[in-house]
Amino acid sequence: EPSESISIQTLKTAIPQAIWQFLERSAIASQARGWHLYVVGGAVRDLLLAQGGRAANGRSFLQDIDLVVDGFHNAADAGAGVELAKALQQEYPQARLEVHGAFQTAALLWHKDPILHSLAVDIATARTEFYPYPAANPEVEASSIRQDLYRRDFTINALALRLTAPHKGELLDFFGGILDLKSRQVRVLHANSFIEDPTRIYRAVRFAVRLGFTLEPQTEQYIRYAIESGVYDRLRLTHDKAPALTTRLKSELKYILETHYWKPALQLLSSLGALRCLHPQLKLTPQLWWQVRFLDRCLQRFDPNRRMIHWEMRLEALIASLPSEERAPVATHLQLSGETIERLKQLEKNRQRIAQSLSTDLRPSKIVMALRAYKLPTLVLLALKGSRTVRQQIWQYLTCWSQISAPLDGNDLKSLGYNPGPQFKEMLDALLWAKLDGAIADRSDAEVFLQKHYPVSQ
Numbered sequence: 001e002p003s004e005s006i007s008i009q010t011l012k013t014a015i016p017q018a019i020w021q022f023l024e025r026s027a028i029a030s031q032a033r034g035w036h037l038y039v040v041g042g043a044v045r046d047l048l049l050a051q052g053g054r055a056a057n058g059r060s061f062l063q064d065i066d067l068v069v070d071g072f073h074n075a076a077d078a079g080a081g082v083e084l085a086k087a088l089q090q091e092y093p094q095a096r097l098e099v100h101g102a103f104q105t106a107a108l109l110w111h112k113d114p115i116l117h118s119l120a121v122d123i124a125t126a127r128t129e130f131y132p133y134p135a136a137n138p139e140v141e142a143s144s145i146r147q148d149l150y151r152r153d154f155t156i157n158a159l160a161l162r163l164t165a166p167h168k169g170e171l172l173d174f175f176g177g178i179l180d181l182k183s184r185q186v187r188v189l190h191a192n193s194f195i196e197d198p199t200r201i202y203r204a205v206r207f208a209v210r211l212g213f214t215l216e217p218q219t220e221q222y223i224r225y226a227i228e229s230g231v232y233d234r235l236r237l238t239h240d241k242a243p244a245l246t247t248r249l250k251s252e253l254k255y256i257l258e259t260h261y262w263k264p265a266l267q268l269l270s271s272l273g274a275l276r277c278l279h280p281q282l283k284l285t286p287q288l289w290w291q292v293r294f295l296d297r298c299l300q301r302f303d304p305n306r307r308m309i310h311w312e313m314r315l316e317a318l319i320a321s322l323p324s325e326e327r328a329p330v331a332t333h334l335q336l337s338g339e340t341i342e343r344l345k346q347l348e349k350n351r352q353r354i355a356q357s358l359s360t361d362l363r364p365s366k367i368v369m370a371l372r373a374y375k376l377p378t379l380v381l382l383a384l385k386g387s388r389t390v391r392q393q394i395w396q397y398l399t400c401w402s403q404i405s406a407p408l409d410g411n412d413l414k415s416l417g418y419n420p421g422p423q424f425k426e427m428l429d430a431l432l433w434a435k436l437d438g439a440i441a442d443r444s445d446a447e448v449f450l451q452k453h454y455p456v457s458q
């Protein structure tokens with residue numbers, strides 16, 4: 001039996017006071033109903049990491065708390081989690097209650113609360129029905145919290161901290177999670193874990209990179225075995241039957257590509273062969289690796305205010321490395337945005353068009369003429385895929401020439417005596433080209449230019 005525990009005093013200092021108070025109230029409400037209550041998952045992991053003097057890097061500490069109520073196999077207590085959440089909401093009327101009936105889970109959510117900020121608490125009922133533990137061990141039968149922990153992903157996420165008496169503060173560690181936290185390893189609970197749920201491969205990579213852990217060697221073998229045995233290929237083929245799995249995979253991908261550690265994570269995914277989940281031919285070649293980093297420079301430079309969806313652009317760059325006819329289907333399968341799908345659909349056509357119209361020694365006006373019809377995300381993709389010349393010209397266009405405008409506008413033309421009409425656009429363009437190519441600089445040059453090419457009397 002696991003026996004480590006954290007003293008109440010330590011918990012009180014480690015956990016923000018208002019959250020501790022919430023946990024105490026939750027424990028009292030559970031005890032009153034004859035239930036046990038545990039904190040499980042990431043919060044326990046991060047608490048122990050913080051105890052070891054390491055900040056739980058990348059996660060806002062204790063803003064997401066998972067609680068599990070152990071209702072002791074009493075069928076009448078199947079909805080224990082929901083009942084507890086409802087009771088707590090009476091005490092915390094400012095929290096929003098969400099009930100997910102099918103799984104007997106509930107959530108209490110605070111939003112911009114002056115004390116609890118955006119705390120999110122998930123409350124589940126310990127359940128055993130999913131992956132029954134080998135029946136040989138009768139002691140296990142009696143413990144539904146153990147079975148609840150057993151269906152989790154990694155040992156470091158399968159720790160539970162008891163909040164109810166007796167043994168309040170006790171750490172349940174059935175699978176060696178504390179040791180793995182100390183030796184900084186991501187270890188799966190059983191050999192079939194990745195076959196059962198291939199999104200766990202992405203989770204393993206995410207935790208390893210984020211926490212600075214290694215993949216425990218056997219776990220890495222299981223990952224490679226699962227990928228070689230075709231979990232991802234099946235996933236693609238069975239999408240229509242299991243769209244939820246694709247959705248979860250996409251959200252893990254998104255999670256990874258959004259973080260600041262996406263580069264090492266992508267490298268690790270690639271070295272494990274996990275990019276197969278997108279397409280069997282997707283490989284992080286040196287060229288593609290260069291492209292995604294170039295993309296990053298473009299995003300930082302041209303989209304500092306994040307109008308574009310950066311994680312999706314990263315994914316687009318990966319998908320763009322596939323043969324052109326494969327791109328849109330992959331993006332559609334992942335249910336990426338309509339714009340992304342369209343961009344990937346048009347990419348090859350646009351690439352060819354740009355390759356024809358851009359060449360060396362072009363005047364700036366010609367470059368602007370060729371590029372101004374495209375929006376920023378398309379230009380960035382075209383720069384990635386283009387030759388060195390194309391890339392340099394797109395870069396020049398974005399940093400410099402696209403900012404230049406004609407020295408006069410439509411109102412100026414009117415006050416110079418021209419009659420508004422379709423020729424205005426042509427005249428303004430002619431002025432812009434002349435300015436870009438250095439033929440004119442200021443307003444008076446522009447007026448001279450107009451008198452010469454577009455005499456007012458005409």
Ligand code: ATP
Binds near residue numbers: 064153
């Ligand atoms: P984070 O700090 O990123 O929020 P977390 O550990 O809280 O990390 P969540 O994705 O919020 O991660 O999941 C909460 C808990 O649910 C995990 O700690 C893990 O125990 C369990 N879990 C989540 N996804 C899976 C999965 N695919 N398979 C098994 N267990 C999972």
